[in-house]
Amino acid sequence: MGKSPEKRAVLIAGPTASGKSALAVEIARAQGGVIVNTDALQVYDVLRLLTARPSEIEMVGIPHRLYGSVHPSVRFSTGEWARAAEAVIAGEGNRPLIFVGGTGLYFDVLTTGFADVPEVPPEAVAAAEAEVAGLDREARGRLIAARDPLIAARLKAPDPQRVIRALAVLNATGRSLAAFQDATHSPLLENFAVERMVLNPDREVLRQRIARRFEAMFASGAVEEVEALLALDLDPSLPAMKAIGVPEITAMLRGELEEGDAIERAVIATRQYAKRQRTWFRNRMADWNWIVP
Known part of the structure; x- marks a missing residue:
């Protein structure tokens, strides 16, 4: 499908404290746009200061979406953010959208698509960690090859983090992580004219x-x-x-x-x-x- 000139989005990525929020406000004011949080921690309430969420004063006059909307007792997954962002996109009509934050996976959801892996409960992660504990590289490779040969074939290196992630998904769902990766969703902004920028301060x-x-x-x-x-x-x-x-x-x-x-x-x-x-x-x-x- 071709891009519609009526649907525009600006993506502002960058490391923490690089000035992303200030730039987003400037662009939103100039374009009459809506700012959408693209940071995994700024979705949580309670921690306004420590997650560097925009203040009430900074937000005056400009719609801000997905900020402080999740209780800290929730494990808010990338898939859940994707569904929330999709609802924002659908609800804002043709208003320019300014996505701002520091979470790379969220920008992948917007521009390249995403695998909607279900949330893994702590007990499944703990079981996976117990399986991997004390194993060297070769032993981890043998373990993941035996437990999940589909994902093992995709791992360039059986490092602990990736093996634990794959085993945890398998423990929780009974399905290979590879199966979820194969069911990748389309980019949320595939029909938008998108401007992409990364702030890179000294x-x-x-x-x-x-x-x-x-x-x-x-x-x-x-x-x-x-x-x-x-x-x-x-x-x-x-x-x-x-x-x-x-x-x-x-x-x-x-x-x-x-x-x-x-x-x-x-x-x-x-x-x-x-x-x-x-x-x-x-x-x-x-x-x-x-x-x-």
Whole structure:
């Protein structure tokens, strides 16, 4: 099908603290568009500061979708985000859509399609981890070949993470991960005129921005956010409980870390996350428009 000039979307990817949200607001104001969250952690409520969701002031006058709409007790999968994004796309008519965030898989959903793998319960993951524990590369290869030869044939290397993922899906569903991969859905924006950009700030500038931003978060209520999250008594393995800043502030609240150490560790974790994001974008979005803010 050909692209319709009446359906337009702007995709803004980039590492954390690169200025994506500000650019999205600027474009949305200029085009009369709708901003759609494309970040796996900004979907959760409670953690507005620590996930760097736009503030109420920043959102004034501009529709924002899929921000803070999921309770932190939920394991919100890529497939669930895809269905929610599809509903947003269908409901906004021909208004320009500005997708902004740092989750590479969500951008894949928009531009290349996705495999809708069901959510895997923790017990299935734990069983898979127990199977893989202590195995070397060759033993992992033999294990996955015996348990799931379809996915084994697709693994370039039987590293622990990929083997555990495949076994967990098999444990939970009785089906090979390969079967879900083969049933890939079409890109959500296949009929759109799409502008793609990756914000790529100078490395040292980004390091400084990350440090300043987390210190500002800490001073503005991040501790209270974590206290509110802990009051929900949630499973520690949930994505929201692993958001950068939550483990560090939790350790501080328990007396295991001093305030300065908690901040330093969270800043280091954020910088490491930004590095992983850059690597993903370089590998998967090399043909996008790379912009130095």
